[in-house]
Amino acid sequence: MTDHGAVTEPDDADDATADEPAEDGEPTESTAQTGAESVIASLETAGVETVFGVQGGAIMPVYDALYDSELDHVTMAHEQGAAHAADAYGAVTGDPGICMATSGPGATNLVTGLADADMDSEPVVALTGQVPTELVGNDAFQETDTVGVTTPITKSNYFASSPDSVGEDVSTAFALANHGRQGPTVVDLPKDVTTGETDVDPVEPSVPGTVDVQTHADDENVAAAAQTIVDADEPVILAGGGVVKGDATEELYAFATEHEIPVVTTMPGIGAFPEDHDLAMEMAGMHGTGYANMAITLTDCLLAIGTRFDDRLTGGVDSFAPDAEVVHVDIDPAEISKNIEADHPLIGDAGTVLDQLDEAMPGSPETSEWAEQCREWQQEYRLDYAAPEDEPLKPQYVVEAVDEATADDTVVTTGVGQHQMWACQFWTYTEPRTWVSSHGLGAMGYGLPSAIGARVAADDDQSVVCFDGDGSFLMTCQELVVAVREQMDITVFVLNNEAIGMVRQWQDAFFEGRRMASEYPWVPKFDTLAEAFGADGFRIEGYDDAPGVIEEALATDGPAVVDVYIDPTEDVYPMVPSGGDNGQFALSEEHL
Amino acid sequence: MSERNTEREGLPGPAPEERRRPKGRRSSQGIRIDPEAEAEHPPRRTVISALVEHEPGVLARVSGLFSRRQFNIESLTVADTQNDDWARITVVVEEPDPGIDQVEKQLEKVVPVIHVRELETDAVTRELVVVKVDADRPHEVHAITEMYNGKTLDAGPRTITVELTGDEQKINDAIDAYRQFGIREIARTGQTALARGETKTAVVPDHLK
Numbered sequence: 137m138t139d140h141g142a143v144t145e146p147d148d149a150d151d152a153t154a155d156e157p158a159e160d161g162e163p164t165e166s167t168a169q170t171g172a173e174s175v176i177a178s179l180e181t182a183g184v185e186t187v188f189g190v191q192g193g194a195i196m197p198v199y200d201a202l203y204d205s206e207l208d209h210v211t212m213a214h215e216q217g218a219a220h221a222a223d224a225y226g227a228v229t230g231d232p233g234i235c236m237a238t239s240g241p242g243a244t245n246l247v248t249g250l251a252d253a254d255m256d257s258e259p260v261v262a263l264t265g266q267v268p269t270e271l272v273g274n275d276a277f278q279e280t281d282t283v284g285v286t287t288p289i290t291k292s293n294y295f296a297s298s299p300d301s302v303g304e305d306v307s308t309a310f311a312l313a314n315h316g317r318q319g320p321t322v323v324d325l326p327k328d329v330t331t332g333e334t335d336v337d338p339v340e341p342s343v344p345g346t347v348d349v350q351t352h353a354d355d356e357n358v359a360a361a362a363q364t365i366v367d368a369d370e371p372v373i374l375a376g377g378g379v380v381k382g383d384a385t386e387e388l389y390a391f392a393t394e395h396e397i398p399v400v401t402t403m404p405g406i407g408a409f410p411e412d413h414d415l416a417m418e419m420a421g422m423h424g425t426g427y428a429n430m431a432i433t434l435t436d437c438l439l440a441i442g443t444r445f446d447d448r449l450t451g452g453v454d455s456f457a458p459d460a461e462v463v464h465v466d467i468d469p470a471e472i473s474k475n476i477e478a479d480h481p482l483i484g485d486a487g488t489v490l491d492q493l494d495e496a497m498p499g500s501p502e503t504s505e506w507a508e509q510c511r512e513w514q515q516e517y518r519l520d521y522a523a524p525e526d527e528p529l530k531p532q533y534v535v536e537a538v539d540e541a542t543a544d545d546t547v548v549t550t551g552v553g554q555h556q557m558w559a560c561q562f563w564t565y566t567e568p569r570t571w572v573s574s575h576g577l578g579a580m581g582y583g584l585p586s587a588i589g590a591r592v593a594a595d596d597d598q599s600v601v602c603f604d605g606d607g608s609f610l611m612t613c614q615e616l617v618v619a620v621r622e623q624m625d626i627t628v629f630v631l632n633n634e635a636i637g638m639v640r641q642w643q644d645a646f647f648e649g650r651r652m653a654s655e656y657p658w659v660p661k662f663d664t665l666a667e668a669f670g671a672d673g674f675r676i677e678g679y680d681d682a683p684g685v686i687e688e689a690l691a692t693d694g695p696a697v698v699d700v701y702i703d704p705t706e707d708v709y710p711m712v713p714s715g716g717d718n719g720q721f722a723l724s725e726e727h728l
Numbered sequence: 729m730s731e732r733n734t735e736r737e738g739l740p741g742p743a744p745e746e747r748r749r750p751k752g753r754r755s756s757q758g759i760r761i762d763p764e765a766e767a768e769h770p771p772r773r774t775v776i777s778a779l780v781e782h783e784p785g786v787l788a789r790v791s792g793l794f795s796r797r798q799f800n801i802e803s804l805t806v807a808d809t810q811n812d813d814w815a816r817i818t819v820v821v822e823e824p825d826p827g828i829d830q831v832e833k834q835l836e837k838v839v840p841v842i843h844v845r846e847l848e849t850d851a852v853t854r855e856l857v858v859v860k861v862d863a864d865r866p867h868e869v870h871a872i873t874e875m876y877n878g879k880t881l882d883a884g885p886r887t888i889t890v891e892l893t894g895d896e897q898k899i900n901d902a903i904d905a906y907r908q909f910g911i912r913e914i915a916r917t918g919q920t921a922l923a924r925g926e927t928k929t930a931v932v933p934d935h936l937k
Contacts, residue, residue, distance in 0.1 A: 287789055288796050292839040295784075312839065345936050346781060346842050426741050434750055445758070458752040458760065470833035473826060476758040517741040709739055720744040727744055 171299035172201040172330035175263065175323075177338040178306040179207060184234055186210060186225065186592050188218040190245075192238020193278060194265030197330040199236075210592060210622065213614040215242050217585035219249020220574075220612070223258045223320075224589030227572045228547060230383065232259035232313045233589060239265045240278030243324075244285065248579055251289040253320040255576025256404055257381060259313040260320040262286075263306070266295075268328040282324045293322035299332035304339055311341035316349035317468040318381055349467060353484035353492055361439075361463040361480035362496035368437030368461075370506045371397045374420070377404025377575070378442015378466060384487035385409070385568045388441070391490050395500040398510045400428045402443050403560060404575045410566040417510060421449040422712050423557040426517025426721055429712065431510055432457055433719030437501075439493075441465040442486045445475040446576060447715070455717035465489045517710070517723075519561050528703040529678050531555065531631045534686075535562035538601060538629060541686055546599040547572060547590045551583035551608025554637035557708040559603040580636075581611030584628060588615060591624045599690070602628040606659045607636040613665065619695035620670040627689050628697045630662045633704040641707045645728050666697035674698040757826050769824035773802065775847045775921050776831055779930035781840040782808055782815040789838050790817055799823060799831050803855075803918025814842065816930070818920045820896075843930040851929075853921040857899050860889045862910035869909055876902040887912060895919075 175198055179187070186208045191199055202209055212218040215237040222233030237246050243264040253260040267276040283295045291312055296302040302325065309321035365371055379388050385408050392399050392415055399409040400417045411418050420428035432438070438460040443449070450456040453475060464471075464478035465486060472481040482489050521532040535558050548563055549572040550556040556573060565571050572590050574582035587602035594600055609630050619626055633640075640654040663673030674689045676682050676698060689696045710721040713728060722728045755761050755768055780786050787806050794801050802820040809816050821831055828846060835844045847853075858881065861869055869888050873880055878892040892902050896919060903914065923929040 283785065284788070287785075287792055344839055345933070346840060348933070426739070430747065434748060453756065453758045454753050455750070456754060456758070457750075458754050459750045460760075462760075468837070470830065470837055472833075473758070474830060476754070477760065477826070479760075517739070520739055522738055719747060719749065722744070723739040723741055 169333060170197065170201065170330065171296070171302045171325070171332050171334060172197040174299065174303035174334055174336065174338060175306050175325065175330065176201040176205045176207065178303040178310070179234060180205065181338040182307060182310045182341045183231070184310075187234045187236055188212055188221040188225070188589065189236030190215050190218055190238070190242060192242045192265060194239035194267055194327050195236060195242065195263070195325070196265070197327060198263060198265065198325060210588070210618060212585065212588075213617050214612065215245030216248050216581065217588070217612055217615040217618070219246045219260065219262065220252065220579075220582050220585035221589030221592070222260045222262075223249055223253045223256070224549060224572050224586035225593040226253070226259040226318070227256075228569050228590050228593035230259075230381070230569070232261050232310055234261050234263070236263045237265070238278065239267055239282070240280045242278075243280055243282040247285060247289065248577070250286055250320045250322070252574050252577040252579045252582065254289045254291070256574070257318050257377060258320070259318040261306075261309050261313050262320065262322045264322060264324050266324045266326040269297075269326045270328070272326065282322065286322045289320070290322050291319035293324065295324045296326060296329045299329055299334035300336045302329050303334075303336060307339050307341040308344060311343045312347070314341070315343045315347065317378075350469070350483050351467070351485040351488050353465070353482040353489045355492070355496075357480055357482055358489070358492045358496045361482055362493055363498065364461050364463060364480060365395070365397075365437055365439060365493070366497060366499050366501050368501045369503075370435050371437040371439065371501050371503060372417075372431050372435035372460075373397050373399045374402065374432065374438055374440040374443055375399055375405040375408035376402045376441060376443025378486050379405060379408040380568045382442060382467065382486035383568075384441070384485070384490055387487045387490035387494075391494050394494070395497065396503045396507050397439070397501070398431055398507060400432050402446070402449050403573065405443065406560060406571040407565045407568040411564045412566055414511065415507070417514070419560055420718065422451070422714070423561065423708050423710065424712075424718075424721075425519060425561070426710050426723070427510065427513035429710070429718040429721045430513045430517065433717075435460045437461050437463070439463045439465070440476075441490070442467070444471045447475075450475065451712045451718045452715045455719065529676065529682060529701060531558045531633075531700070531702040531706055532562045533679070534629060534631065534676070534682065534700055534702065535559055535603065537682060537686055538690070539563045541690055542599050542601060545570060546601055547594050549573065549583055549586040549590050549600070549602045551604040551611075552578045552580045553605045553608055554633070554641065554706075554708050555603050555605040555608070555631040557638075558631070580608040583608055584612050584615045584619075587626045587628065588618055588624060591619075591626050600626045602626060604628055604630050605637060606630055606632040606634060606656060606662070609662065610659065616666060616669040616671055616695065616697070623694045625693055626695050627692070628695070629700055630697060631700050631702050632659065632662065633702050633706070634659055635704060638708070644707070645725055662697055662699035666695075671695040671697055676700045757824065759826075769826060771800070771822050771824050771827070773820060773822045774828060775851060775853060775919060776819045776821055776828070776835070776844065777847055777921060777923075777929050778817040778819070778835050778844045779809070779842045779932065780815050780817055780838075781842060782813055783840055786815065786838075786840045787817070789840070790835065793834055793838065794819075797830070797834060799827065803916075805918045805920045807920075816920075818918070820919050842932055842936060845930070847921055847923055847929070848927070850924045851921045852924055853895050853919050854893055855896060855899050855919045856891065856893045856917045857903065858889060858891050858915045859903065859906050860887050860912045860914070861906050862886070862912065863888045865909060869906070872902070872905045876905070878902070
């Protein structure tokens with residue numbers, strides 16, 4: 137994709153460049169010559185197609201090995217963008233996304249993206265340059281203890297110690313990122329290791345012998361859990377991100393519809409169950425739907441699949457599903473009874489355990505009354521918004537309008553804040569892996585780089601739309617340069633309220649309206665900014681021009697940015713205050 | 729395109745106080761409890777033993793995990809074993825039962841960790857302490873050392889340094905006994921332990937033997 141010819145001489149003092157490129161006529165199939173070539177060969181063996189990264193001194197030998205490789209490289213503007221793009225690539229494809237950066241600042245810039253991938257269990261492999269081994273520990277130029285810095289935010293990480301083993305380090309990191317509960321891994325690559333010679337061939341990715349992931353749940357536990365579900369009067373399924381990542385959406389659909397059990401999702405669980413189905417209660421938690429929060433609060437049996445019971449979902453644990461016997465399915469045993477005690481722990485892969493459960497069900501629970509109650513709540517607490525003629529454009533309307541103008545398989549990515557919540561609430565997700573967001577870490581700036589990663593990952597005929605906020609967009613908008621250079625067909629809707637809206641909303645609700653550092657009346661004109669980058673810029677100022685501009689922006693080939701002037705006073709509701717009771721969600725500020 | 733609704737004023741639905749409420753509640757540990765009876769797990773002290781691959785950084789991973797997750801640890805020891813490739817980490821933790829369960833499961837997730845378990849109360853546990861006291865009453869210091877089966881490591885005109893081993897209780901008692909002489913410094917190793925008798929402290933899968 138990228139023109140490698142543009143790589144220029146480095147301006148740092150580092151002159152230890154790689155030896156001559158690989159011998160003539162022997163491209164990727166040959167025995168690796170340098171550690172760096174072994175790194176790239178390992179990626180190729182693992183089936184990697186694309187790498188997102190930024191050049192720099194200590195990683196140069198690896199980039200040099202990329203020069204002769206079949207791998208695509210997407211040059212990002214900032215390493216944070218590379219990590220988020222790799223994360224989104226992982227979210228959309230299910231396969232590890234690869235990012236690459238140099239030592240020191242390159243590696244530390246990856247940190248936000250790795251922490252994000254760790255929180256959301258996204259498969260990401262980061263390759264970082266490092267100063268030569270003999271300089272490690274000397275505070276050399278661009279030296280950072282990358283393994284030390286990334287240990288708490290990765291599944292595991294490796295400091296490559298020799299050209300002979302560096303290929304295996306990369307293969308292991310790839311396998312680990314993808315194995316069991318997915319997550320990020322790092323391989324730190326000292327320059328002498330990547331420039332050193334080796335005749336060791338790349339190996340197929342495999343996880344270390346100490347790693348053992350249970351995919352099949354204990355049959356006795358399954359039988360007991362099935363009996364509990366059958367005996368329940370008011371059962372609810374809580375589908376987490378593990379259902380999407382475990383590719384278990386078909387099994388979930390079969391189970392929920394066969395036994396007529398309403399389905400609530402977490403935020404990462406969006407897409408696990410079609411939101412246009414009768415049984416879909418949609419997202420629960422802080423800004424979840426009223427009906428989801430009613431169902432999850434009053435249920436007597438909660439079948440939770442692939443969720444870690446995050447505090448944004450549970451609110452205060454004392455009032456979370458307090459009458460429910462909990463059946464918890466998770467591939468990570470450490471999530472069982474971490475936040476919410478599981479009466480029936482079922483350790484295993486989501487799809488496998490759902491099949492086991494289905495087989496063990498002695499019948500179906502009698503849920504017709506409960507399902508009817510849930511449908512009543514769907515009506516009673518339907519998501520709605522006021523849109524009087526004389527008020528500015530409502531963001532909810534924009535989300536709905538873009539949803540209607542695009543196909544069902546459109547991938548939606550977001551930044552973090554109010555716009556993200558509106559994108560959860562007012563878009564109807566019907567397919568897995570079409571919702572890409574920063575859930576656990578809540579990293580503002582995720583939207584644009586993740587749209588780039590999603591664009592590379594998605595099918596050519598799939599649309600990619602990004603909802604962003606003005607604050608969130610400003611954090612990573614430099615990545616527009618990538619979208620323009622690669623002529624990526626993405627459409628960014630900046631829901632512009634000239635504020636860090638969620639903070640402003642909390643200040644109004646909990647800090648007596650003291651809006652410290654949350655209002656941004658100095659934001660640029662995002663349509664003009666986009667044009668400066670070479671993208672197409674659009675602006676929506678009200679209801680009259682919205683439909684036409686949305687249509688036009690979506691029809692644009694290549695990147696488009698739509699600056700949407702939304703009502704700056706609009707808040708996100710329903711809302712459960714932090715640590716609050718889900719069943720007592722507020723419908724407006726008066727209820728807080 | 730969406731219909732614009734110019735009628736509605738905000739979200740519909742009954743206000744919080746008008747809604748059906750659940751009957752029960754959970755403890756702060758997420759455990760469903762009888763609303764009448766408070767059932768919190770009190771913290772208890774126990775020994776967790778982990779067999780790990782002996783590689784650089786493994787101790788940093790384990791200790792980082794404890795601080796990051798706010799596990800309350802009393803001591804942590806690590807050293808190699810009969811197999812050069814393995815090291816054994818012994819941790820004394822003080823946590824409620826759900827916390828102890830979390831310690832084991834989170835440790836198990838650390839990639840170089842081979843096996844983790846909580847040891848039984850009859851496990852053989854030992855700690856070594858080195859105590860430096862004032863040498864004003866050398867005979868009495870020696871008597872206490874004898875009493876606790878200790879050993880004098882260094883005796884000078886101003887200080888005496890002794891070594892004692894034992895379980896935690898014995899070490900604490902001995903230190904109390906030395907206080908009368910004036911303790912200058914103490915170094916304790918923290919507890920190390922093996923399961924008693926035929927019971928295995930760690931189970932190593934065949935493919936790692």
